[in-house]
Amino acid sequence: MRSLKTVALLAAAALTLTACGGGDGGEAAGDGKVKLRFSYWGSDARQKLTEQAIAAFEKKNPNIDVVGEFSDWPSYYESLATKVAANDAPDVMTLEIRGLAEYSSRGALADLTGKVNVADLDQTVLATGSFDGKQYAIPTGVNVFAMFVNKPVLDKAGEKLPDDTSWTWDDYVKLSEKITKAGDGSTFGTEYTFNQVYLSMFAAQRGEKFYDNGKIGITPETIKAWWATFDQLIKTKGSPDAAKMAEIAAAGVEQSLIGTNKGAMGMWWSNQLGTLSKVSGSELQMLRLPKAEGASTHGMFLQPAMHWTISSKTERSAEAQKFVDFLVNDPEATGILLSDRGLPVNSKVLASVKDKLPPADQQILTFVESVKSELAQAEVPPKGGSKMEDIVRRYSEAVTSGQQTPDEAATKLLEEANAAIAG
Amino acid sequence: MATVSSRNPVLYRRRVSRGAKHLMLIGFGLVMLYPLLWMISSSLKPEELIFREPGLLPSKITFDNYTEGWTALAHPFSYYLWNSAVITALSVVGNLVACSLAAYSFARLNFPLKKLWFALMLGTIMLPFHVVIVPQYIVFSQLDMINTIWPLILPKFLAHDSFFIFLMVQFIRTLPRELDEAASIDGAGYWRTFFRVILPLCTPALATTAIFTFIWTWNDFFSQLLYLNNPDNFTVPVALRTFLDSSGESSWGPMFAMSIIALGPIFGFFLAGQKYLIRGMATTGLK
Amino acid sequence: MVDSLSLKPEAAAPAHAPAVKRGRGRPQPPRGSLRSRREAWAAHLFLVPWFLGLFLITIGPIVASLYLSFTDYSLLDEAKWVGLDNYVTLFTEDPRFWTSLKVTTIYVVVSVPLQLGFALGLALLLDRGLRGLSFYRSIYYLPSLLGGSVAIAILWRKIFGADGLVNAVLAIFGIQGTSYVNNPDTALGTLILLHVWTFGAPMVIFLAGLRQIPGSYYEAASIDGAGTLQQFKSITLPLLTPIIFFNLVLEVIKSFQSFTQSFIVSNGTGGPTDSTLFYTLYLYTKGFKDYEMGYASALAWVLVIIIAGLTGVNFLASKYWVFYGDSK
Structure with a gap:
């Protein structure tokens, strides 16, 4: 008898679980306002700006109460996916480019085609938020991946700024070596990164695409050539050794070589310029990446910093669309947010906030305008693409630390990468 | 010499x-x-x-980092300290009450299927936290408790943390049975025996439970982030992480400063609690 | 003389006498008697909160995760039943599963005994007989307060990084060290040290346990002329076994699930080259970064079986070395 009761209780508990529908149907705040949930990640500074923008929106739309659901970056997808899985997704969600395909291909996002005014947006950038002809996501702004140069460190080594329209990977390695040699052993020519975008651009210079028709379009030769640069940098001491480099990469922006005035060069997303300038206190220059010998392009593109999306399960689509429209088009919103989520891609907005941007962003803007004609469209990782960063980093670590041969690692990397996007 | x-x-x-x-x-x-x-x-x-x-x-x-960190977020830092204090205090009470009750039963009383229940009790802490997050969130959302402190304190009042039950079981089992029997001869029921004999002799275990619950709840980050996602409900560990942004600019100085401040209450609690920690049988004059 | 000495503490402390038979403290009332029914009734009353918790919030999620381990579940759409597929893949086609298992096993096997030994040693040292003990206890507990903090990654690099404290000391002797945190050969070692460094929790439990030993036992023993070591061997150690056992069981369970430290120190990657890929970190990556929660659940249940097995062995073995005050 007793055990029967136990089983019944267990079953009841399991039942409450599986019957997990519902959610908070059309929840209205106590004061008759419509409650809109909006999830985003970031730092204390971004949280403040976002709360200001929300307040401005609520002032214009007194019947809507926007509740910001904030998280730090490392926990963002964990908490967001939990809520989506529990049928409790926020109405408006911020996603970055790698999450887009994961969410849209599984039906978690609402189609925004024609629902939000996108007329003034840069159309090539806008295209990154579109899948199968449906606009699931609106970019918040863009970044560009570039070579940063710490001018005082370069000057101290007695070297001149390279001509970035013509320099090659060889030039870059040699210059790094010279800078290290000129120093007292505590400064380095460069710091390298395993950022997947670096590999993407390196491949683009050789005419290969990272994602090509549902497969990885990069050849093993390209990957090995890419790793060879790291190897040369380490051997010539143009950069620190693998272990130290891994440490620096893990420590983040503030403790990078450029940021601590211990390195002359390094590749970063443009939105790091402000932080790096601040922590180093030095003048930083932005350059195009070096090119492969004889390449016709630098492989540069504008990468959306984040995207606004709306949950496909929302019962407040009209309000959610209104809010996204406000964030994308309203001068008041963009006047508050400025370039916090990337340089604005809305031409009207950009014109209106241009003068208000901090000096670092002015510098990025000037750089972007000078390379505008060379920019390609950003690649959108397919479903499974969110695993790629980890795969690239893992095999690169194995090669630079000497645990695997480049041949072996390149084959395995491609195998694992192809399997990741096949599923 | x-x-x-x-x-x-x-x-x-x-x-x-x-x-x-x-x-x-x-x-x-x-x-x-x-x-x-x-x-x-x-x-x-x-x-x-x-x-x-x-x-x-x-x-x-x-001291810029301190003044800046104190005011950097939507509310002054004291606000988050208070939020944390409320949750932590309730958790301590919950664990003390619920876990000691369960522990007494497991350690001293006989009942059918005891071994099975005990094994299940220990078994519940063997499953990694990450695979139960989603189902647990569903349970609390069914109970309509999202964005309240219930998901954080209810488990404590329902003796969810087997660590402390097992801890107290082990402590109670070091006490000689004669004590219970003496009480029983004096006419004390189970409740009186538990309350008058066992609990006072378990002061070190209770102090340990209180101290650990305090520290672990105070530092617990993810469930507080998940269940209290509105910035008005943020607690200390969540607030501390907002100083850091791996993709952008982090405020390391204020983060360090506020981390030091956040250490204050837990360290203070430890100092206060360790008095009871060492008040075991050794000092109660039991022969 | 020596013989009688080693017997003496037992005479002084009849309650703890190493039991050959681990019976209950008194003759059991016959099943179904009024007394046993009353006792069972009381026992269930004491357990009411726990039962409520078990059925309301604990069992459901556990059953759900077991079910999910047989599905393909991305979190973002419906779970699809795939039978044993996840388990088969895990054992036959997933080298990272074996890597994570290996890393975790090394971590547990090395760090648990080290940490417990350390904690016990310090607890004995800090138990009594020295001035300012509460001060030392507090100081030694501080690291454990920091153990899970976000700042720990930075602090750890300050010690074991390329320009860290260890290398600064080595440099005095003319040795040039590497970045221990980010060298695949030493990264796991630093995490083991980090674990040992946060020995505060078991230390506190040991301290509390030491205080459960009645001082009269020691008095009796020292009247009989037993030395410090003798007292430790025949009083302290046997009477502390339930607490040692507790710490052992719990540390094994917790260390197998160790996540936060590796997550913070390696930036959530388990790197360099998977050298700190703890089991639960891999599980987390699968579930929340790769959107394979079904697979992650299968990983979780394999871990449960491992931990449950070890805990079972621990309990069986405890019959031979753990002495309870309530046994006769």
Whole structure:
């Protein structure tokens, strides 16, 4: 008898679980306002700006109460996916480019085609938020991946700024070596990164695409050539050794070589310029990446910093669309947010906030305008693409630390990468 | 010579060995504390110097990080301290009550299927947290408790943390049975025995439970982030992480400064609690 | 003389006498008697909160995760039943599963005994007989307060990084060290040290346990002339076994699930080259970064079986070395 009761209780508990529908149907705040949930990640500074923008929106739309659901970056997808899985997704969600395909291909996002005014947006950038002809996501702004140069460190080594329209990977390695040699052993020519975008651009210079028709379009030769640069940098001491480099990469922006005035060069997303300038206190220059010998392009593109999306399960689509429209088009919103989520891609907005941007962003803007004609469209990782960063980093670590041969690692990397996007 | 050595060599040797012990404990303590000292020193440096000047001694001392960190977020930092304090205090009470009740039952009473229940109790802590997050969130969302403190404290009042049940079981089992029997002969029921005999003798275990619950709840980050996602409900660990942004600019100085401040309450609680920690049978005069 | 000494504490402390038979403290009332029914009734009353918790919030999620381990579940759409597929893949086609298992096993096997030994040693040292003990106890507990803090990654690099404290000391002797945190050969070692460094929790439990030993036992023993070591062997150690056992069981369970430290120190990657890929970190990556929660659940249940097995062995073995005050 007793055990029967136990089983019944267990079953009841399991039942409450599986019957997990519902959610908070059309929840209205106590004061008759419509409650809109909006999830985003970031730092204390971004949280403040976002709360200001929300307040401005609520002032214009007194019947809507926007509740910001904030998280730090490392926990963002964990908490967001939990809520989506529990049928409790926020109405408006911020996603970055790698999450887009994961969410849209599984039906978690609402189609925004024609629902939000996108007329003034840069159309090539806008295209990154579109899948199968449906606009699931609106970019918040863009970044560009570039070579940063710490001018005082370069000057101290007695070297001149390279001509970035013509320099090659060889030039870059040699210059790094010279800078290290000129120093007292505590400064380095460069710091390298395993950022997947670096590999993407390196491949683009050789005419290969990272994602090509549902497969990885990069050849093993390209990957090995890419790793060879790291190897040369380490051997010539143009950069620190693998272990130290891994440490620096893990420590983040503030403790990078450029940021601590211990390195002359390094590749970063443009939105790091402000932080790096601040922590180093030095003048930083932005350059195009070096090119492969004889390449016709630098492989540069504008990468959306984040995207606004709306949950496909929302019962407040009209309000959610209104809010996204406000964030994308309203001068008041963009006047508050400025370039916090990337340089604005809305031409009207950009014109209106241009003068208000901090000096670092002015510098990025000037750089972007000078390379505008060379920019390609950003690649959108397919479903499974969110695993790629980890795969690239893992095999690169194995090669630079000497645990695997480049041949072996390149084959395995491609195998694992192809399997990741096949599923 | 003989007279010198006869001046109580035992006492002398004991003093030397005591001195050596102190020296060892202090030296070792410094090694243990190095990271903390570094953090304190960093919290006193101007922010841009934290990573540029790696040394332990700041070349310039400033309290900017403290004033800035205190006011950097939507609310002053005291607001988050208060939020954390409420949740932590309730958790401590919950664990003390619920876990000691369950522990007494497991340690002293006989009932059918006891071994099975005990195994299940221990089994529940073997499943990694990450695979139960989603179902647990669903349960609390069914109970309509999202964005309240219930998901954080209800489990404590329902003896969800087997660690403490097992801990108290082990402590109760070190107590001689004669105590219960004596109480029973005096006519005490189970409740009285538990309350008058067992609990007072378990002070160290209760203190341990209180201290650990306090610390673990105070530092628990993810469930507080998940269930209290509105910035108005944020607690200390969640607030601390908002100082850091791996994709953008982090406020290391304020983060270090507020981390030091956040250590205050837990350290204070530990100091207060350790008095009870050492008030075991050894000092209760039990023969 | 020696013989009688080693027997003496037992005479002084009849309650703890190493039991050959681990019976209950008194003759059991016959099943179904009024007394046993009353006792069972009381036992269930004491357990009411726990039962409520078990059925309301604990069992459901556990059953759900077991079910999910047989599905393909991305979190973002419906779970699809795939039978044993996840388990088969895990054992036959997933080298990272074996890597994570290996890393975790090394971590547990090395760090648990080290940490417990350390904690016990310090607890004995800090138990009594020295001035300023509460001060030392507090100082030694501080690292454990920091153990899970976000700042720990930075602090740890300050010690074991390329320009860290260890290398600064080595440099005095003319040795040039590497970045221990980010060298695949030493990264796991630093995490083991980090675990040992946060020995505060078991230390506190040991301290509390030591205080459960009645001082009269020691008095009796020292009247009989037993030395410090003798007292430790025949009083302290046997009476502390339930607490040692507790710490052992719990540390094994917790260390197998160790996540936060590796997550913070390696930036959530388990790197360099998977050298700190703890089992639960891999599980987390699968579930929340790769959107394979079904697979992650299968990983979780394999871990449960491992931990449950070890805990079972621990309990069986405890019959031979753990002495309870309530046994006769």
